[in-house]
Amino acid sequence: MSAVPPDAGTPSPSTAGPGPGPAAAPLLEVRDLRVRIGGREIVHAADLTATPGRLVAVVGPNGAGKSTLVRTAAGLQRAAGGEVHWEGTDVRQVSGRHLARLRAFVPQRARVPDGIDVREAVMIGRSPRIGGLRRPGRADRDAVEDALRRASALELVDRQLSTLSGGELQRVQLAVGLAQGAPVLIADEPTSALDLGATATFAQLLRRLAGDGLAIVLVVHDLALAAAIADEVVVMADGRTVATGPPSTVLDRERLARIWRVDAALRTDDEGRTALDVAWLAPPAA
Numbered sequence: 181m182s183a184v185p186p187d188a189g190t191p192s193p194s195t196a197g198p199g200p201g202p203a204a205a206p207l208l209e210v211r212d213l214r215v216r217i218g219g220r221e222i223v224h225a226a227d228l229t230a231t232p233g234r235l236v237a238v239v240g241p242n243g244a245g246k247s248t249l250v251r252t253a254a255g256l257q258r259a260a261g262g263e264v265h266w267e268g269t270d271v272r273q274v275s276g277r278h279l280a281r282l283r284a285f286v287p288q289r290a291r292v293p294d295g296i297d298v299r300e301a302v303m304i305g306r307s308p309r310i311g312g313l314r315r316p317g318r319a320d321r322d323a324v325e326d327a328l329r330r331a332s333a334l335e336l337v338d339r340q341l342s343t344l345s346g347g348e349l350q351r352v353q354l355a356v357g358l359a360q361g362a363p364v365l366i367a368d369e370p371t372s373a374l375d376l377g378a379t380a381t382f383a384q385l386l387r388r389l390a391g392d393g394l395a396i397v398l399v400v401h402d403l404a405l406a407a408a409i410a411d412e413v414v415v416m417a418d419g420r421t422v423a424t425g426p427p428s429t430v431l432d433r434e435r436l437a438r439i440w441r442v443d444a445a446l447r448t449d450d451e452g453r454t455a456l457d458v459a460w461l462a463p464p465a466a
């Protein structure tokens with residue numbers, strides 16, 4: 181595997197994007213993260229920051245370590261080195277219960293248990309707010325319905341989870357995350373099975389949520405989508421974060437060639453349309 185060196189002097193995140201101006205204090209800070217799985221080091225040096233009101237897109241080729249980075253940041257995977265801090269506290273000192281109140285995690289591949297319907301699944305997402313001793317009340321039922329509505333999944337409320345299409349399941353997974361009511365939303369490729377219209381609806385929802393003050397971390401392959409909605413892009417390659425900054429600066433043609441080995445250029449027009457012009461049939465860049 182070729183090692184891609186980190187870029188020196190990538191632009192400061194504080195100058196980025198469509199989000200609100202001066203950044204609030206970060207809720208999540210990951211520094212110099214290393215992760216080993218099955219005796220192999222998968223992430224060697226990764227950084228990530230989640231701040232209220234900002235949307236960070238984590239991009240990079242297949243196998244770059246994006247999922248491993250966000251899973252470890254979310255406290256779902258143990259770090260072998262470096263730092264993961266939630267509200268300034270080492271993640272190892274944060275109880276699972278408190279973590280569940282701080283962050284919602286929408287996984288790339290959700291487990292789909294048999295015999296559970298969408299309403300029940302989203303109520304399970306709500307459980308960190310309910311606690312072990314209390315039964316769901318009116319506020320919880322309203323929160324479930326609101327999460328389903330915001331995720332454009334309300335019409336699926338009585339369906340069995342196991343009968344949903346890939347795109348329907350992704351919308352429900354988002355609702356599960358939203359029902360949790362956490363200030364940080366981490367979503368791993370939540371749009372991979374969505375059609376064009378559903379993706380646009382989702383993009384608008386994410387921007388609205390960021391506008392409402394949520395900190396969002398989104399793993400995404402669609403670079404045109406990332407460019408349209410992210411305040412900041414984090415590029416991962418070979419287990420390292422190799423660039424961080426505003427999409428227009430970070431996703432330049434030279435980097436697309438170097439990291440993705442493709443001749444491609446991002447384009448943004450005055451009305452906020454973004455496109456990736458790709459020379460699909462050109463041989464990979466050397």
Ligand SMILES: Nc1ncnc2c1ncn2[C@@H]1O[C@H](COP(=O)(O)OP(=O)(O)OP(=O)(O)O)[C@@H](O)[C@H]1O
Pocket residue numbers: 217218222240241242243244245246247248249
């Ligand atoms: N549980 C595991 N056991 C062994 N190898 C793993 C495990 N999880 C991840 N890996 C390996 O670690 C590397 C990084 O995986 P990861 O899923 O983090 O990458 P990614 O950037 O999210 O990829 P993709 O874009 O394909 O989803 C890959 O080579 C993957 O095969």
